[in-house]
Amino acid sequence: MSLKIDSLLIHGGIDGDETTGAVNVPVYQTSTYKQDGLGKDRGWEYSRTGNPTRAALEKLIADLEQGEYGLAFASGLAAINTILSLFKRGDKLLVSDNIYGGTFRILDNVFKNFDITYEIVDTSDEAAIEAAIDDSVKAVYIETPANPLLTVTDIEAVSKIAHRHDKLVIVDNTFLTPYLQRPLTLGADIVIHSGTKYLGGHSDTISGLVAVKRKDIADRLYYLQNAIGGVLAPWDSFLMIRGIKTLGVRMDRHVANAEKIARWLVGSGYVSKVYYPGLKTDPGYEVQKKQADGAGAMISFVLDPKYDYKKFYESLKLITLAESLGGVESLVCHPATMTHAAIPREIRQEVGIVDELIRFSVGIEDADDLISDLEQAIKASKKA
Numbered sequence: 224m225s226l227k228i229d230s231l232l233i234h235g236g237i238d239g240d241e242t243t244g245a246v247n248v249p250v251y252q253t254s255t256y257k258q259d260g261l262g263k264d265r266g267w268e269y270s271r272t273g274n275p276t277r278a279a280l281e282k283l284i285a286d287l288e289q290g291e292y293g294l295a296f297a298s299g300l301a302a303i304n305t306i307l308s309l310f311k312r313g314d315k316l317l318v319s320d321n322i323y324g325g326t327f328r329i330l331d332n333v334f335k336n337f338d339i340t341y342e343i344v345d346t347s348d349e350a351a352i353e354a355a356i357d358d359s360v361k362a363v364y365i366e367t368p369a370n371p372l373l374t375v376t377d378i379e380a381v382s383k384i385a386h387r388h389d390k391l392v393i394v395d396n397t398f399l400t401p402y403l404q405r406p407l408t409l410g411a412d413i414v415i416h417s418g419t420k421y422l423g424g425h426s427d428t429i430s431g432l433v434a435v436k437r438k439d440i441a442d443r444l445y446y447l448q449n450a451i452g453g454v455l456a457p458w459d460s461f462l463m464i465r466g467i468k469t470l471g472v473r474m475d476r477h478v479a480n481a482e483k484i485a486r487w488l489v490g491s492g493y494v495s496k497v498y499y500p501g502l503k504t505d506p507g508y509e510v511q512k513k514q515a516d517g518a519g520a521m522i523s524f525v526l527d528p529k530y531d532y533k534k535f536y537e538s539l540k541l542i543t544l545a546e547s548l549g550g551v552e553s554l555v556c557h558p559a560t561m562t563h564a565a566i567p568r569e570i571r572q573e574v575g576i577v578d579e580l581i582r583f584s585v586g587i588e589d590a591d592d593l594i595s596d597l598e599q600a601i602k603a604s605k606k607a
């Protein structure tokens with residue numbers, strides 16, 4: 224029976240436990256498995272290589288992304304590390320011009336040392352991608368909407384260009400999740416998630432998830448997952464499966480709150496800029512609407528110079544200043560010194576990650592309470 228996403232969130236992957244009838248997949252807290260004789264295992268050998276709780280989550284993310292294969296890692300960056308390990312000395316990746324700072328850091332300070340290089344391009348500009356592709360380029364790596372400026376890239380258009388040149392397309396789908404956007408159905412080859420965010424949803428687990436359609440890519444990734452070893456633990460796999468069950472209801476509320484708050488910010492007179500692809504005035508609005516079922520719940524904004532952004536963070540009462548995003552609780556962060564500090568200041572300034580930029584992960588609290596908190600903190604931060 225083919226299920227819609229709301230049912231898949233609850234019954235996708237491996238639904239419960241065949242042996243006992245338990246409605247939840249058990250936590251197989253084991254590192255190894257009894258073998259009945261030499262070469263006679265029961266399908267499981269060692270938990271870095273495979274674990275039934277992790278396997279249930281891996282099948283679940285494959286189902287949700289409409290892929291064929293899924294992989295679960297100890298963090299989003301462990302997933303990215305494994306994906307980047309597909310490449311060899313001399314290979315180059317084209318990457319979106321505003322991506323998560325940690326992704327930039329691993330490219331710039333780890334893989335570059337092995338001569339796997341990157342070039343930053345505005346992936347929302349198809350001509351720029353076409354112009355940047357040469358023989359050394361092996362993949363285009365995009366985030367859409369990108370972190371933290373919410374720039375939208377047309378996944379289908381980029382995939383067509385990349386595939387015409389026989390290059391892979393890797394999409395970080397952390398901000399929207401498969402509930403709102405399914406990159407594999409738009410032509411992407413590999414989808415990666417920081418599961419730490421909306422998929423887990425409760426700011427209690429660090430994880431990374433990957434989904435792919437092609438068997439040759441999946442085989443290589445499974446090999447690398449086992450060879451590198453950054454796998455997700457059984458208990459954390461269980462927490463992820465549990466979090467994912469409520470993804471749909473959480474995302475509906477996240478998005479409704481974000482739309483209301485983005486509109487309020489625009490009309491408030493307190494801000495000089497609002498980045499949110501759900502606003503009709505946003506340059507990414509049309510592409511966003513075409514390729515996703517919602518604009519997500521990340522908003523970035525710049526306060527009017529009358530207000531002191533440092534004081535604003537300190538004046539919030541309900542909304543918490545913290546790294547991360549995608550949990551039920553609202554969080555704000557300062558990209559320039561927190562999530563994107565790994566990106567050199569000149570590049571940050573060039574792409575628009577200015578010191579005054581505030582990133583807001585809109586939670587599922589009452590939207591009016593969130594607006595009240597923003598308003599009182601902005602008023603309290605008025606310069607003398």
Ligand SMILES: Cc1ncc(COP(=O)(O)O)c(C=O)c1O
Pocket residue numbers: 298299300301323325326366370395397398416417418419429430431547
């Ligand atoms: C878009 C995006 N991708 C990847 C990551 C890395 O994930 P993790 O922190 O789970 O390693 C993050 C973390 O903030 C992120 O925001």
